[in-house]
Amino acid sequence: MKSWTEFEFLPNVKEAIKLLNQAEFKVIVVTNQASIGKGIVKEEQLRWIHQQMLDELKTYGAHIDAIYYCPHLTEDNCNCRKPKPGMLQKAGKEFKIDFNHSWMIGDEPRDIEAGKSAGCKTYQVTTNEGLLEIVQKIIRGCYYDKQN
Numbered sequence: 097m098k099s100w101t102e103f104e105f106l107p108n109v110k111e112a113i114k115l116l117n118q119a120e121f122k123v124i125v126v127t128n129q130a131s132i133g134k135g136i137v138k139e140e141q142l143r144w145i146h147q148q149m150l151d152e153l154k155t156y157g158a159h160i161d162a163i164y165y166c167p168h169l170t171e172d173n174c175n176c177r178k179p180k181p182g183m184l185q186k187a188g189k190e191f192k193i194d195f196n197h198s199w200m201i202g203d204e205p206r207d208i209e210a211g212k213s214a215g216c217k218t219y220q221v222t223t224n225e226g227l228l229e230i231v232q233k234i235i236r237g238c239y240y241d242k243q244n
């Protein structure tokens with residue numbers, strides 16, 4: 097994705113985020129953006145795209161608490177590019193996150209690997225089970241935990 101016009105929320109994603117907001121989860125996005133390291137996208141452009149995302153969510157009545165991105169290339173060997181858990185660890189410090197009670201949801205194996213390395217529970221989005229279904233399960237699970 098190089099510009100806002102190429103960006104669109106997948107079906108039900110805004111609704112899923114809103115449910116998490118209502119259940120008082122922190123919603124944090126961690127994203128690999130090697131296109132910055134490659135010089136294809138400027139950092140200001142990416143920030144602007146993120147701001148448009150946040151604005152669209154706000155219109156919908158939902159919000160993301162933070163977006164972390166890794167601008168590096170694989171060969172930079174940074175500690176933030178997924179599957180490394182650097183962005184999650186940074187978020188963990190800044191938001192005082194208890195990873196035992198957190199979920200990393202992603203659509204790629206490296207998302208799941210990063211989550212496991214940070215000590216999160218993980219969920220991989222599949223064609224059969226989208227973000228909204230996963231979020232509904234997580235929220236139901238939490239209520240179950242609270243009752244017991």
Ligand SMILES: [Zn+2]
Nearest residue numbers: 166168174176
């Ligand atoms: Zn990085």
